[in-house]
Amino acid sequence: MITLLIIATVTVVSAGVALLLRNLIHSALLLIGNWVGVAAFYLWAGAEFVAFAQVLVYVGAVSMIVLFAVLLTSRSPADMALAPHTRSRVLAAVVTSGAVLGVLLGAVISTPLPGTNITVPSVTVRDLGNQLGGPHAGAVLVVGVILTVALIGAVVIASTGRDDGKPDAP
Amino acid sequence: MSLSPLQLCLLFSSALFCVGLFGALARSNTILVLLGIELMLNAANLNFIAFWRFGGAHAPASGVLFAIFSIAVAAAEAAVGLALVIAIYRHQKNIRLQDASRLKG
Incomplete structure (x- = not known):
């Protein structure tokens, strides 16, 4: 349980920081950490094959594609940080994702789900x-x-x- | 703690989904929007594995198989999306989404 909490914290925090950063290279590198965290969750849950597929596909391949796209589309390191986005858009995004998060959390907590006495597949x-x-x-x-x-x-x-x-x- | 492990996994994936949704809505950089969509796909995969592990499924390998196919489709989506980013960059010399309102020609 503690392992799950650690994995979840690292994964969500790295994803959030990656999407807030201005530097695209730093975002891509943090998202690699996020994908490693997701693979660690798969390992924790006992799905080893999916974990290794996640490492191969995301950490290995998609991250390289993202890094190449970042390098191919940025002409100089100066304009890698784009212009600041408007305040109302960020506010709308915060409100929307917060509303979705509230609905999801309420649904998950209020739904009767199977307990812990499950045979491990x-x-x-x-x-x-x-x-x-x-x-x-x-x-x-x-x-x-x-x-x-x-x-x-x-x-x-x-x-x-x-x-x-x-x-x-x- | 009153929450079961399945609920904790679902809360984890919900948080990851909403972080991805925030990134896809708030950022104006096309690559970051695409990465937000990838995060949302990852959250859906987490749900597959969580229900496979804790849900008491009848078919023992269904969740894993679904996650594998989902990862394959997500890889195809990432390749096409980043090719579109490069095409947009060739066309208008930047990758701001506000400037990409016209894809023709």
Whole structure:
């Protein structure tokens, strides 16, 4: 229980600080910490495969994509910190997310959920492989098609616009 | 403590979701908005694992499988989103969302 509280505190605080910072590089690095915290939660809950998938996909791949996007879209370190956003927008965001948080907290606390006397589910990687290769093989194929189409589309989107006559690189 | 572990996990994921929602609504930087959306997806994944661990499911591997597929789709979403960020930057030389109100041409 204490472990869960520590993990939750580290994760939420790092996410909040990351979204409040002005420097995008610092935000991306703090979000890596946040994703590591989420992976630690998966390990704590006993879902080791998901934890390692989280580390591989988010900490390894998505963070690199984010860092490359930050580096490709910032022309100089000076304008990495963007102009201050308007006060009313931040206020509206605080009100909206606070309202959503209140509704969610009220719903979670007031709902009768199963207690602590639950048999711990044990899923080995072998079970997962059998499930993914047997009953869920169609879903695996669909996810493969989605990933292929999305990555090809990403390459197409990011590579067009080069022939507009203007020089690209500063 | 009166809260069960499942409720603590759900409170954790609710807090993470609302932090992501705040980031997606308040920031004007496109990359940070995308990262806020990623945070919200992560919070949903936390819910899958929490209900798998504490919910007493009948199918023993369903929550893990759902989380794996969700991570795969989130990876595709991140790739497409950041490609869109780079395309917008090529077009208008900055990535402020206020300036990206016109995507054509």
